[in-house]
Amino acid sequence: MTGRTTQDALEAALRGTAQNADGSAAATAAAAAARRLSARIAAEGLADVTYAPVDSPFGALLLAATGRGLVRVAFPEEDVDLVLEQLARRISPRIVESPAPLEPVRRELEEYFSGARQTFALPLDWALIGPFARRVLRATAAIPYGGVLSYGEVAAEAGSPRGSRAAGNALGSNPIPIVIPCHRVLRAGGAVGGYAGGPERKRWLLELEGALGR
Amino acid sequence: MSSGLPPFQRFVDAQRDAVWRFLVSSVGPSEAEDCFQETFIAALRAYPRLRADSNLRAWVLTIAHRKSLDAHRARARRALPVEDPAAVDDRRAALPSAPDAELWSAVEALPARQRSAVVLRYVADLPHRDIAAAIGCSEDAARRSLHEGLTKLRKVVSV
Numbered sequence: 001m002t003g004r005t006t007q008d009a010l011e012a013a014l015r016g017t018a019q020n021a022d023g024s025a026a027a028t029a030a031a032a033a034a035r036r037l038s039a040r041i042a043a044e045g046l047a048d049v050t051y052a053p054v055d056s057p058f059g060a061l062l063l064a065a066t067g068r069g070l071v072r073v074a075f076p077e078e079d080v081d082l083v084l085e086q087l088a089r090r091i092s093p094r095i096v097e098s099p100a101p102l103e104p105v106r107r108e109l110e111e112y113f114s115g116a117r118q119t120f121a122l123p124l125d126w127a128l129i130g131p132f133a134r135r136v137l138r139a140t141a142a143i144p145y146g147g148v149l150s151y152g153e154v155a156a157e158a159g160s161p162r163g164s165r166a167a168g169n170a171l172g173s174n175p176i177p178i179v180i181p182c183h184r185v186l187r188a189g190g191a192v193g194g195y196a197g198g199p200e201r202k203r204w205l206l207e208l209e210g211a212l213g214r
Numbered sequence: 215m216s217s218g219l220p221p222f223q224r225f226v227d228a229q230r231d232a233v234w235r236f237l238v239s240s241v242g243p244s245e246a247e248d249c250f251q252e253t254f255i256a257a258l259r260a261y262p263r264l265r266a267d268s269n270l271r272a273w274v275l276t277i278a279h280r281k282s283l284d285a286h287r288a289r290a291r292r293a294l295p296v297e298d299p300a301a302v303d304d305r306r307a308a309l310p311s312a313p314d315a316e317l318w319s320a321v322e323a324l325p326a327r328q329r330s331a332v333v334l335r336y337v338a339d340l341p342h343r344d345i346a347a348a349i350g351c352s353e354d355a356a357r358r359s360l361h362e363g364l365t366k367l368r369k370v371v372s373v
Contacts, residue, residue, distance in 0.1 A: 026235055030231045030234035033246075037250070037254050041255070047258070
């Protein structure tokens, strides 16, 4: 009886220590240790994918890069967990959050959004882009700042002159929007057409580049 | 193209508190940081080979348990005959609260397997089966280690 009571008190003390008010201090310390861990993993090149949110005129974009280059730009409406899960499945689950590897991307995007940059000098990783989409997006990447093409023209450039619908699908699932400028591809009559980030943003980007109203 | 493992960052987010509490309780706060880093770096290296249905908490605490043993061995190698009182104070200072400091010093002084069993049970809140997996023994042996650890604590701690 006494032994039982003693053990319960001891167990309560052991548990209490883990759960009491100091639990929040421990959680803060653990979070800080985890941030240092992610920074170290990124600095030592141990992650296969790093990601970070960056501010933009559209809100927080999620950027992700591999050792090869920028692999994903996600708009604010996209579910971060779904984006990360897709990267885990398609590339590698060794994914950590760290702003440092994405700093060059952040800087170039900031310059672009302020009108100070017309072309990106960033290495890209095309790992999320299938063979047909790769041809379409390579043709898209060749459209200069301020220029536009129609879906049909891009399909023709990609070697599939009748594939404007398929080209539209490839553009709609562009994993690296803005940097691969799928916003420069319009409907045949010149209508802005669809955009994964919403037609308002497509129009905004085209205005930034001075491609509308000419 | 692997698995349904969560992205490593999400795994860290979900397990960091349990690993941190385990390490602070078993090696003390001054060495918990290094052990924490070592634990998750080791986990990262092995991560893509892990089965998606693995018990991630038991798995990472297994690694943390091994790192805590390494830390204890390293401390024993460099230990002075009388432990530096400042180091003890430093460790106690970060422990939860004054009455508990005595308890956690006693936990730290337990033999490795008993210490891990106690910490995994009460700090990380693992069931016996996962404690057994983490310290690499049978479930019965884990129960025994836990029982022996608690018996020793009852002798030295006035709770």
